[in-house]
Amino acid sequence: MSQNPLDATAEAARIWDSVLQVLKSSSSLTPRDKGWLGDITPEAVFGTTIVLCVTNTAAQEAIQNNLNGPLLQALKLVSGMDMFPAIKILRPSETQHKEPTDVAGKEPEAISSTGIPVTTPSQLEVENSAPTIADLSQEAYPQPLPIEMPYEEKKSVPSFAPASPTPQNQGFKVPQFQMVQQKVDQDPETHLNKNATFDKFVPGDSNRFARTVALAVAEGSGRDFNPLCIYGSSGLGKTHLLNAIGNYALVKDSSLKVRYVNSEEFTNEFIDALQNSTQGTGQIAEFNRRYRAVDVLLIDDIQFLGGKEATLDQFFHTFNALHDANKRIVIASDVAPKNLKGFEQRLISRFDSGLTVDVKPPDRETRVAILRMMASMNAVKIPNDVLDLIAERFTENIRELEGALTRVTAVASLNNQQVTCALAEQTLQDFFTTDVEIRPTDIITQVAKYFHLTFDDIVGRTRTKNIALARQTAMYLAREMTSMSLVDIGEVFGGRDHTTVMHAYTRISGEMQERREIYNYVMELTVRLKQHSGE
Template structure:
């Protein structure tokens, strides 16, 4: 049966993109049994198994029977996520593990972490794979690797989710860890409160210092809001100086690369540069579809794959907008008591577009401004290196951020052939995965486009 399952997995891998295959089929484990007509598979959780059976069991069964050449009994069991063994425990043991899980949830909430933001619910693709891998290392070796850890990217791409995932894992590994996860806005309010009434309070300062300087891990979300706040930055720098020498982990999220922060203490930027900075890029199509499937699974909703693909193709901005679109689809299905189909999804998404006001003209102008060239160069036949490269980047962004065809994009760039556009898209896609500097450039242009007025 092991060979049958391995061949079935290979067939499933060919049928689905990696971002769908890995979370659903890649996490199933083969269980050795004596019966030659029974295939036993172990799922990582009851939730995973419920969604897997509702969406994919019939297809798995069909492939298994075809490969085995006879009917095979397909049996699923569930692994205990805490012990890594099949769940065949007494009710007393189950209650014990449930209590332990509840204790971690309570600790997480007290530390400022949000329920549900875990590595298990973080969907991974090309856009966030490096950030995810780095975060897992930070969680495994806090204070030893990548300290401070700086996660940056545009709004709604999963920075907060990833940071909370690290925090959660740190507490699971060490429930006695002194961890605090806080928003930059709340941190600012606490610093302002030190001088409420017009003068600094020694008692409040002492309490503030004791709170932050004795932490084992500090997580701050959206540090871009600290820009132009010199007093708050000074407090944060003092905390850095207290925690980093003692190998206490610091994790920050931001909407831009550290060096792009304006009116920000150079000493803090230097400290950030000494750690690791990773970016989360806009999700590619396959990742968007996988995220939708995961979000539906979390709500115990059956989302057909073709509907996930439809929504992912319609919205190409950020995860929050994907969630909003999914809610619209689910709500319409609930209100009208209809199954979720492509037809219903199209009705629910009428007028919704992830590209907003971004047009090819916007992209051309913003890219030209970034590279300090003329807009006319986007349409010209010039092959000067910096002009040609800027033009290729603009073509790539036009394909990523609009729903225009390759032919339409080519026409907008001086009547170029669609094969020229395809070449540019493939080239920039490949280089983006290899060159951090290009990642930064694309991130800045994308941010400027999202702020287009």
């Protein structure tokens, strides 16, 4: 098919118009299924790939699930060949001040010469960038939350807090304990988190072999471990190891070209390159140069590429080019390569040609060591019996440990108390429930109810003060109470970037230790979620 941008766009519109008629007349689709069709806009055709744009993740999921089979059949019927849809989410840019709207209350979209809505570069730039602290402070908290408010007007506090105002807690002082979440210091060129190093990775029986192999790859001595595949459940340090490899490799040789990317970013860059290549800018060639010229390629959460045929085909050729040139490749996944779903055997066999290592939940000794390092990094003194208590009760992943330690130090800060075993026991008593499955939709539903909002308010694009606070709280709870990755959580919350989720998590963690009302919100919602999930 022609690579002229107008032809590519017109061809997509022509094909989609016919496909739409086929799908709307299909008796196998329910009215709900057909309802999603109105949210789909064709953008362009590239060979056998048609780019379809939607405005939210719900529509994307509908296309990839219920509509997938009928859509593929309709595309083949109309075009006479096997065609595959690439789904792209286009959302209005998030701005503090609303843009002018049309009579329907929708934000205006840029319109191409064919009348098809397109996203401008400025919109993409705003969408793909995480809000700054200054942005959020103006958006979510235009004025500081009241600190000196009457005690009876505050929300009820957990039983371990003083029952009545005292000189110590009537006005908040600078916290004695301050657990600061380790921030992501992302390098703009390599995308590495410069704070994730081997020095900050605590080794134990559960991860020592993975760390040893990762260090060998970083040093350049692990030629036989190419590719290196690291797998394990969420929150066990896979992402930390990937970033540590890249950071260490650059320390050894600063001239190396290193690139860290997760599957979501790789897919988005590929789709954007496909789109822009029709405009004569050579974006596909640039995409290939960007990834095939690196010396160390680190790809995270690769399981999310499953089923994305065009992206996987591109990754296959990128993988081969790097492997043939003896460049280092490291991938991370939540399952072993042989268990990856939606991957062709030819790619799985490439993964198996290297070395596969797993990381398991840390043992008790390692958990204590991890807690001690967290406390040390934040210059906080925590008694050994408190560390032992937390390590004994929280066993699944490192994220749980960090969250428990944050909660304990937050209570001590708010009440101007010493961290003791009794305080920790009281603080964490509602979090010791085991075998409770909490879904992200449960969290959003409970948070919306708590803040007198709707589900759509939480996952939508509005950024008013109360909605932004509720949304950040829900993101924090999703990170704390589920095993979902940052990318997954971002998708659930309206397709937001993973850095936005991390920013919300860090923001709420800090606010919990300085503002009693924020701490109360999180504690009360956690208890509600535990109670409702057990019903």
